[in-house]
Amino acid sequence: MIQLKHVSQVFNGRQGRVHALENINLEVERNEFVTLVGRSGCGKSTMLRMVAGLLQPTSGTITVAGEPVTKPRRDVSFMFQRPALLPWRTVLENVLLPVEILRLEKAPHLRRAHELLELVGLTGFEKRLPHELSGGMQQRVSLCRSLIQNPNVLLMDEPFSALDALTREELSVELQRIRMEQATTIIFVTHSIEEAVLLADRVVVLSARPGRLRKVVPVDIPRPRTLGHNAHADRVTEVSAELHELLMPAPMGDIA
Structure with a gap:
């Protein structure tokens, strides 16, 4: 449904060139729910804007339903951080x-x-x-x-980040239910690992800037999911721990 091939984004600013994203290769299947996680400034929102056609990549190609993205499309909807x-x-x-x-x-x-x-x-x-x-x-x-x-595609840029924790979880559960009833492909940007695990079929982990695709983590947990006590709590905790480890800075001794 959505395909990014060798996508990079470089911004030219007053302080010089900023490499936001580098050589991203990613495929999102039809009706799949993918979350993007990574540290601030790693290019998550930039990637979303490129898929939406609001920003053209410096290099590489992006297609939706087999068609190159050159401008905003009617079948792609964007939900921002603020209402x-x-x-x-x-x-x-x-x-x-x-x-x-x-x-x-x-x-x-x-x-x-x-x-x-x-x-x-x-x-x-x-x-x-x-x-x-x-x-x-x-x-x-x-x-x-x-x-x-x-829309065939719904792009969501940290839509719940300004809400309190309980409301965020409530809306995450609500979004799971809506997604199960509405056939829509979703890419969801979040800083919250718990939110990513609650929502995603796969979690895409980006490295620190320039954002590179570090790992794609499948979330094979039955829906609906919650952070409370349930039959799948151990698996939720396990996936969350893996994502925490991936997002932690490398120890100084591991840096070449």
Whole structure:
């Protein structure tokens, strides 16, 4: 579904050239949930913007559904770290914003909006304004807006990072449920190892800048997953420990 071949990204700034990503080769299968983890500045968000067509790679190629990515696509949706809801628009109007921008037929998408709001537990809040909602509820609205056009690919850039720990886990469980009901390929950027393990089919670990693909860790744990006591808690802990070890700096004695 998504393929990156020998992708590198170099930025030219006032302080010189910054190598953000180097020689990334990665394939994401249709309907797969992949999380990207790595230290700050390793190029996770840069990779996501390139897949979205918001940024062109310095070298290498990116394809979605076999087509080269040269600009934003209608079948690829992007969910940012902040909800970015328009404060003067109601919940329903914010969800329908992409429909207006893309000039899509309103009636079927209105039904779709109500279905999505029901899916995330916001039935009855359609006429509320963003300031009347909690942070977690605002992100649920943002998620509905990202899904309104039935995207084939959903790109999520640390969408839960500004929320408290309990709300983050609650939304992670909610996203698992939505993903099981909605056929969508997802790439999810996070700094949280626990979040990565809860959500992913595979976790892509990037090295420190320049970001290189260090390892891809499969997460073969039945869904739904939680961080609490359950039949698969030992496996969740095991995968989390492996990711922690991969992300830790190398000891000084191991540096050539």
